[in-house]
Amino acid sequence: MLRTTDRLTPFCYRYKGLGKAACLMGAVLGSPLSLGQEASDNEPLGMVDNRRETVTAESEVTSWQVINRGVLEIAEGGAATSIRVQGVGSQVIVNGGQVSEGIELIAAKATLSEADVSNATGTALLLSTLTSNGAKTPSRADIQGSTLSGAGIGVAVAALGQLSLDNTRVFGSDYGGVGGVGIRLLGATLNMTNNSYVQGDSIGLQLDGRTAAPGGPIIPQEAEIVVDNSTIEGLTGPAISADQATIAKITVQNGASLLAGNGILLDVSGASTMGFTADSSLLRGDLVADDSSTLDVTLQNGARLFGNLVNTNSVAINSRANWTLTGDAEVKSLSMDGGSVTLGSAEQFYTLSLGELSGSGMFNMHVNLQDNMGDRLDINGQAHGNFLLNVQNTGLEPNSPEITPLHVVHTEGGDALFEVVGGSVDLGVYSYQLEKQGDDWFIVGTGKTISPSTEASLALFSVGPTIWYGELATLRSRMGEIRTSGEGGGWIRGYGNQYNVTAEAGFGYKQRQKGLSFGVDLPVPVSDGQLLVGVMAGHSRSDLSLSRGTSATVDSYSLGAYGTWLREDGYYLDGVLKLNRFDNQADVSMTNGTKAKGDYDNFAYGGSLEFGKHIKLRDDMFVEPYAQLSSVLVKGDNHQLDNGLRVDNGRTVSVLGKAGATLGRNLELRDGSLLQPYLRVAMAHEFSRNDNTVKVNDTAFDNSLFGTRGELGVGVSAALSKDLQLHADFDYMKGEHIEQPWGVNLGLRYAF
Numbered sequence: 001m002l003r004t005t006d007r008l009t010p011f012c013y014r015y016k017g018l019g020k021a022a023c024l025m026g027a028v029l030g031s032p033l034s035l036g037q038e039a040s041d042n043e044p045l046g047m048v049d050n051r052r053e054t055v056t057a058e059s060e061v062t063s064w065q066v067i068n069r070g071v072l073e074i075a076e077g078g079a080a081t082s083i084r085v086q087g088v089g090s091q092v093i094v095n096g097g098q099v100s101e102g103i104e105l106i107a108a109k110a111t112l113s114e115a116d117v118s119n120a121t122g123t124a125l126l127l128s129t130l131t132s133n134g135a136k137t138p139s140r141a142d143i144q145g146s147t148l149s150g151a152g153i154g155v156a157v158a159a160l161g162q163l164s165l166d167n168t169r170v171f172g173s174d175y176g177g178v179g180g181v182g183i184r185l186l187g188a189t190l191n192m193t194n195n196s197y198v199q200g201d202s203i204g205l206q207l208d209g210r211t212a213a214p215g216g217p218i219i220p221q222e223a224e225i226v227v228d229n230s231t232i233e234g235l236t237g238p239a240i241s242a243d244q245a246t247i248a249k250i251t252v253q254n255g256a257s258l259l260a261g262n263g264i265l266l267d268v269s270g271a272s273t274m275g276f277t278a279d280s281s282l283l284r285g286d287l288v289a290d291d292s293s294t295l296d297v298t299l300q301n302g303a304r305l306f307g308n309l310v311n312t313n314s315v316a317i318n319s320r321a322n323w324t325l326t327g328d329a330e331v332k333s334l335s336m337d338g339g340s341v342t343l344g345s346a347e348q349f350y351t352l353s354l355g356e357l358s359g360s361g362m363f364n365m366h367v368n369l370q371d372n373m374g375d376r377l378d379i380n381g382q383a384h385g386n387f388l389l390n391v392q393n394t395g396l397e398p399n400s401p402e403i404t405p406l407h408v409v410h411t412e413g414g415d416a417l418f419e420v421v422g423g424s425v426d427l428g429v430y431s432y433q434l435e436k437q438g439d440d441w442f443i444v445g446t447g448k449t450i451s452p453s454t455e456a457s458l459a460l461f462s463v464g465p466t467i468w469y470g471e472l473a474t475l476r477s478r479m480g481e482i483r484t485s486g487e488g489g490g491w492i493r494g495y496g497n498q499y500n501v502t503a504e505a506g507f508g509y510k511q512r513q514k515g516l517s518f519g520v521d522l523p524v525p526v527s528d529g530q531l532l533v534g535v536m537a538g539h540s541r542s543d544l545s546l547s548r549g550t551s552a553t554v555d556s557y558s559l560g561a562y563g564t565w566l567r568e569d570g571y572y573l574d575g576v577l578k579l580n581r582f583d584n585q586a587d588v589s590m591t592n593g594t595k596a597k598g599d600y601d602n603f604a605y606g607g608s609l610e611f612g613k614h615i616k617l618r619d620d621m622f623v624e625p626y627a628q629l630s631s632v633l634v635k636g637d638n639h640q641l642d643n644g645l646r647v648d649n650g651r652t653v654s655v656l657g658k659a660g661a662t663l664g665r666n667l668e669l670r671d672g673s674l675l676q677p678y679l680r681v682a683m684a685h686e687f688s689r690n691d692n693t694v695k696v697n698d699t700a701f702d703n704s705l706f707g708t709r710g711e712l713g714v715g716v717s718a719a720l721s722k723d724l725q726l727h728a729d730f731d732y733m734k735g736e737h738i739e740q741p742w743g744v745n746l747g748l749r750y751a752f
Contacts, residue, residue, distance in 0.1 A: 046080075048072045055080060055097065063101070066090045066108070074099065074115070082119075085110065086130075088137055094146075102150065105139035106130055112168075115146040121175070124150035127161040127188070136160055138188070143168045152179030154200065159187035159211035159221045165196040165230070172200040182232065187211045187221025187247070192230040192256075204232035204259075209245035209272060223248040233259035238267040239285070242293075246272040253279035260285050265307065268293045278303040278321070286310060286326075299323055299339060317341065317361060325350045336361030336385070343375035346392060356381040357416065362388040367406055367443065369427050370396070374443075377409045383416035389434065390421045391443070393590035395453050395645025397428035397697040408434075409441035422548065422591030426451040428645065429699045431591055450507050452550040453596055454696050456586040457647040459509045459544050460552050461694050462501065462703045464604055464634035465654035466738070467542050467556050468580060470497045470513045472608060472630065473731070473743070487751040488522040488532065489723075495540075495745030501705065502737050507546070515540025517558070529567035536560045536578075549589035557581045570614040580604040582634070586641065598641035606632030606654075620666040628658040648695040652703065658684040660711065674719040682711040684735070709735025725749045 046062045048070035055064075057077030064080055066072045069089035074080055076096030083099055085092045086106035094103075094115035102119035103110060107130035117124045125148055127139035138160035147169045148154055154172035157163050163183070174180035180201030183190065186208050198204050211221045225240075225248065232239045239258035242248060250266070252258060258265040265285035268274045269292070276287060277298040288310040289295035296314045299305055299321035306324045309315060315331050317323055317339030324342040328351045334341075336359040344350040346366050357379050367374030374391075389408065409418055418441050424431035430448040434441055450458075473495075494516050502508040521534025537559050544552040560578035581603055588596040612626030636649035660682025667675040689706040715729035726748050733740035 054078075064092075066092060076114075102126065104128070105141065107137035108139050110139075110141040110143075112141065112143040112146045115143070115148075117146065118149040119151060121151055123153045123156050124148040124170075125155045127155075127157040127163060129158040129160050138162065140164075142166075147171075149173070151175035153181045153184050154198070155182070156184045157186065157188040157190070161186075161188040163188065163190050165190075165192045165198075167194040168196045170196075170198045174201040180236075181206045182234075184208065185223050185225070187223050189223070190225045191228075192226065192232075193228045194230070196230040197233070198231070199233045199235065200237070201235050202237040203241050204234040204238070205240045207240065207242040207246045207248050207272075209243070209247060209270070220245060220247050225250045227252045227256040227258075229254045229256055231257040231259065233257075234261055236261040238262060238264040240265065241267045241269075242272045242274055243270040244272070245270060246274070248272070249275045249277075251277045251279060252281050252283065253277075254281065256281045258283055258285065263307075264288050266295075268295050278305060283307065287312065289313075325352060329353070331355070333358075335359045336387070340364060340390075343377075346394070349373055349375045351376045351378055353378045353380060354383075355379075357383040357385065357387075357411075357414075359385045360387065361385075362390050362421070364390045364392075365408060366392045367408070367425070367427070369406060369432075369443070372404050372406055374406055374408060376407065379409070379411040379414075379416075381412050382414035383411040384414045386417050386419075388419055388421050389441075390592050391425045393426035393451075393592050393594055393596075393643065395426075395428060395596065395641050395643035395697070397699075405435070405437075405442035405444045407440060407442055411439045413439055420591075421593060424449065424591045426453060426590045426592070429454050429696050451645075452546065452548050452590055453586075453588045453641055453643060453645045454701075455507045455509070455546045456544075456550050456552050456588050457598070457641070457645065457696055458507060458694055458701055458703055459501075459546060460554065460584045460586060461634075461636070461647075461649045461652055462692070462705070463509075463511055463542060463544060463552075463554055464580075464582060464602075464652050465632050465656075465705070466499050466501065466511060467513060467540065467554060467582070468578070468604055468606055468632045468634075468654075469630065469656070470495070470499075470542075470743070471515060471517060471538060471540055471556065471558055471580075472576060472578065472606075473497075473745070488520075488534075489749055489751035490518070490520040491747060491749040492516070492518040493538075493745050493747035495743070497731075497743040498741055500739040500741065509552075510545045511542050512545075513540055513542040515556070519562070521562070526565065529565060531563065531565045533563040534561070536562060548591060550587070551589075552584065552586045554585075555583040557583075566614070570616075572612055572614060574608075574610040576608045578606055580606075588641065588643070590643070596641045596643035596645070598639055598645075598647075600637045600639040602635045602637050604632055604634040606630065620668075622664055622666070624662040624664075626660060626662070629656070630658070631655045646697050649693070649703075652692050653688045654705070655687040656684055657687060658682050658711075673721070676717040676719075678715055678717075680711070680713040680715075684709050684711060684733075686735075705735075705737045707736030707738075709733055709738060723751045725751075 046064035048066040050068040052071040054073045055078035056075045061079045063082045066085040073093040074097030078097040080099050082101035084104045085108035091109040094112045096114045098116045104126045106128045129138040140162040142164045144166040149171040152175035154170040172182040182198040182200035182204045184206045239260045266287045268289040271292040273294045275296050280301045282304045284306045286307045294313045298316040300318040303321040312331050314333040316335045318337040321339040330353040332355040334354050340362040342364040365375040420434045431451045433447045435444045496514040499511040517538030519534050519536030521532045524531045540556045542554045558580045562576045564574045566572045585599040608630035610628040615623050632654050634652040636651045638648040640646050662680040664678030685708045689704050692704040694701050694703045711733045713731040717727040719725045729745050731743035
């Protein structure tokens with residue numbers, strides 16, 4: 001039986017068959033387990049000497065010793081108490097069997113599959129290395145689909161030993177207040193794959209550098225550990241600890257996990273040297289080294305570490321990997337190749353102090369210009385390379401637009417270039433610049449521009465009138481067709497427009513509108529001429545494109561009434577009343593690429609009157625001079641984007657006057673149908689100037705489209721029969737703050 005003792009290695013014994021003294025390099029320093037006594041002349045029960053023995057379910061349960069290339073196999077259902085295997089070529093194979101008092105390997109091999117190995121008073125599996133005349137012969141264990149449970153220590157591996165775990169679980173429980181270590185490793189190799197799991201009541205994996213040779217000093221031996229899609233957990237202590245001049249390389253990869261009861265994933269002390277690599281894994285906890293040790297950390301291939309690196313010598317963050325600080329941190333050397341570092345948060349700012357910086361990567365930072373505070377990168381040496389500062393954009397406003405320069409990066413020299421993502425930082429109403437001053441970098445208020453969040457909010461409060469007029473044009477342009485028919489009927493229109501808008505506030509956007517409207521009208525008897533009245537409804541959708549990828553959409557639902565009166569002398573009067581409901585949504589792409597959203601609903605009320613005269617010319621030509629006055633009031637709203645930006649608008653008012661003329665000709669075709677091409681020109685003026693103020697975080701903007709514009713339109717109407725008419729219209733408009741590069745509407749009318 002393998003029992004806990006207080007002795008330290010090396011242990012030197014004379015084993016039967018070796019003919020000389022040999023020493024075992026201890027595997028479990030600090031809480032060693034006895035490696036057995038010198039063999040007696042009487043053979044112990046269960047000796048396998050240079051032969052093969054198979055234990056089945058029918059075999060007696062006993063202890064076994066395997067020597068001289070002997071092979072012991074525990075078959076499925078078979079069981080043994082303790083097993084000792086010693087000597088090159090000697091091995092134990094457990095295939096579905098059970099061992100209740102542990103397995104000890106001395107320069108031997110174990111192959112376990114679906115095995116259950118336990119020891120209530122000591123280590124479940126011990127791999128010792130035999131040293132004879134300076135030659136070292138380690139042990140090896142390949143374990144698949146098994147469970148190993150030990151008291152004090154689950155599995156112990158001496159120098160040069162090799163332990164491979166495949167879908168295997170190892171447990172080390174506390175034993176008499178001593179231990180609770182899942183695996184203890186001395187200068188050996190550990191390879192964990194396929195969802196293997198190691199747990200210690202105290203420490204998951206314990207590394208110790210005290211490997212010894214007989215009669216000589218401790219000789220450092222490097223340990224190599226690979227944790228692949230597997231987990232190491234210390235329930236009350238660190239996941240991995242290293243002490244006593246340990247030299248080791250640890251790789252945690254492919255979704256592997258380290259779990260620590262005290263929050264320390266790796267604890268390096270006692271003049272140890274450690275290389276730690278996280279590859280494609282997520283880790284939460286700290287990596288810590290004492291002043292006497294050296295810890296070098298690499299994060300790569302999308303690995304993420306949420307925790308602090310304490311007293312770390314060097315850190316490399318490559319290929320989309322990220323380190324998120326949980327407090328102020330200090331690193332002697334940081335190199336980056338496509339990785340990132342996240343400092344603090346909107347609630348807590350951190351400082352990252354570096355001895356030197358090199359490479360290329362990104363620093364995710366947060367600032368509060370209201371209190372002139374933020375995360376800081378403090379490089380107390382040379383900085384070389386190209387780096388992006390991804391400063392969190394926000395809709396919250398600084399105390400004053402004229403901000404005090406905020407110090408975000410300090411260097412002691414070097415050729416490093418720092419830039420903010422997107423070229424500026426969105427902080428409330430404005431976007432601010434990053435400026436180099438000497439060897440330091442500051443966020444400054446000079447050169448600020450309107451932020452994308454502000455642009456989107458202003459655009460949504462500006463776009464109401466153009467939506468309203470775009471819908472009105474589809475009806476207004478066909479009033480002549482309704483008048484000349486003289487009969488009631490129904491109609492349907494499909495239309496599309498583009499507007500390029502530059503408001504007084506100085507920002508611009510493109511609006512693309514598409515929609516469908518329909519209506520029905522009836523004649524009303526009058527004493528002079530003819531009068532038609534009708535109702536209409538429709539829906540349109542406007543997509544707004546702003547700078548830097550920001551967009552907004554407005555869904556408009558309309559309901560209205562209209563009428564047209566044509567006198568016998570050619571004079572006419574058209575009138576429209578229309579109610580709209582707007583569903584507004586902003587999708588803001590802030591300068592650093594993050595998104596902000598907001599939405600609100602509002603209503604619009606408006607009407608239009610047009611007065612003109614239809615004048616017949618010779619050769620079936622006609623001209624219609626006209627004047628029009630339209631007005632719409634868009635109710636305002638106060639709302640907030642999810643980045644904190646506040647927007648308030650009481651109302652938006654438009655009063656548009658227009659004067660123009662339509663020139664056309666009636667062409668009768670051979671089949672009796674009538675074709676009417678026409679050309680329309682007009683001048684329009686927007687009178688409203690002082691009723692369109694929008695406040696963004698209490699900063700007022702003039703959102704009006706005041707100015708004069710010219711319009712040009714061409715179209716054709718075809719009366720295919722007495723009852724059926726088709727039409728197509730194409731429009732262009734250009735003004736001081738607005739341009740309509742194209743507009744088209746297509747439709748039909750059917751007379752009752």
